[in-house]
Amino acid sequence: EVPLKYGAQYTGKRTDEAMNKWRGNRFGQFIHWGLYAIPGGVWNGKTYNYAAEFLKSSAKIPTSTWDSLMYQFNPVKFNARQWAKMAKQMGARYMTITTKHHEGFCLWPSQYTDFNIGNTPYKKDILKELVEAYNAEGIDVNFYYSVLDWHHPDWRYDIKSPEDSVAFRRFLQFASGQLRELATNYPTVKAFWFDGTWDNSIKKNGWWTLEVEQMLKKIRPGAVVNSRLRADDFGKRHIDSNGKLMGDYESGYERRLPNPVKDVQVTRWDWEACMTVPENQWGYHKDWSVSHVKSPLELLEMLVHTTSMGGNFLLNFGPAGDGSIRAEEQHIARTIGAWMQQNGQVIYDCDYAGWEKQDWGYFTKPRTGNIVNMVVFNIPVNGLLKVKVPAGTKISKATLAGKNVKVEEIAKDQFFIHLPQQAYKMPPVIVLEAVGGAKTNAQYQEAKT
């Protein structure tokens, strides 16, 4: 091991109450909302297909022009309570809001910059409205914060001169001040989701990333911080030079999920995947016809896939500049919510079962009891669902929607579950009562090969 001052501060999963709540939440709503939602990917009549929150760079818009969008920000259809009710209905247990994205515009009245909600026609503290509305629905609120800031004159992509060092030192003080006010003024915040930390300027200041983590946890004991903030003494990010995860959970899965067979090592620590509905749009884009838009069922499978590997799934919504939620996103919330209403117990407080992944779908395991859940996305044509279980495991009972289903032992540690013949519009859940691992006398002859 190399000695590190700014590396991982601990190893293994946190097991304090705050982290157990963060982990058990499992399903979150990401919200990307800022000035980029006003043009929505279209500038001077031209549609830019790249991510709408990057329109400033896609359309090469000067900062002064872009920043003047602040004077147009007046979301007359914004209703924080409606958003929170929709998220509740969807079954989200937490919400992560972009307090400030790369553009540098702040959804809260920051004392450290005038480029904030207080100087828009809307004026009011949107962040406060959202925190209160979501907390009122029993939904935890986490803050996304981009360190990268296109608006701030002292931001640097790299440190190449003494002037860069002086300017960037000022920038880091600015960012620390903003984070301190976020952690102080919104005391119910539960976690911080850092982005915009991949540049050399940050890699060369790993000390600051640890200082921020420690400051936030001092102000908000129990706060959860993602690995993406962190750089160690040698500029190594997420995982330090000794292979240890920094921060409290691994946050590298963006628009992709770990493979349930090849990437099982991800289960050794907490992690979260964040996901867009279109192929690559986080902020509101006026034209979603330019790429594949994931269906509610595709997104539900991703949620179940994530839970089955012990991770949290953060599904993104990009509200329009007027504060409305587009129809596609409302449809997703309703459809996933209907399933979560019936089956949330196989997601919330559930984890990796440690059983071998099979083609029919995913296993999840509640924290306690000898239950293993099966969420079936691929229904066998003959209605006989073949399940392999760990050696010596016996299934004492299997139920679907509370009714017993027949379990037929067909070989060593293999069963057919007889599915009721019906049209399955949404994935059925089979709850297994499994008494596992007891070595039983080999009832089946091993093939001599």
Ligand SMILES: COc1ccc([C@@H]2N[C@@H](C)[C@@H](O)[C@H]2O)cc1
């Ligand atoms: C390819 O570079 C990037 C840089 C930033 C992002 C941001 N991270 C996501 C969580 C969104 O905020 C996106 O704008 C995505 C790709």
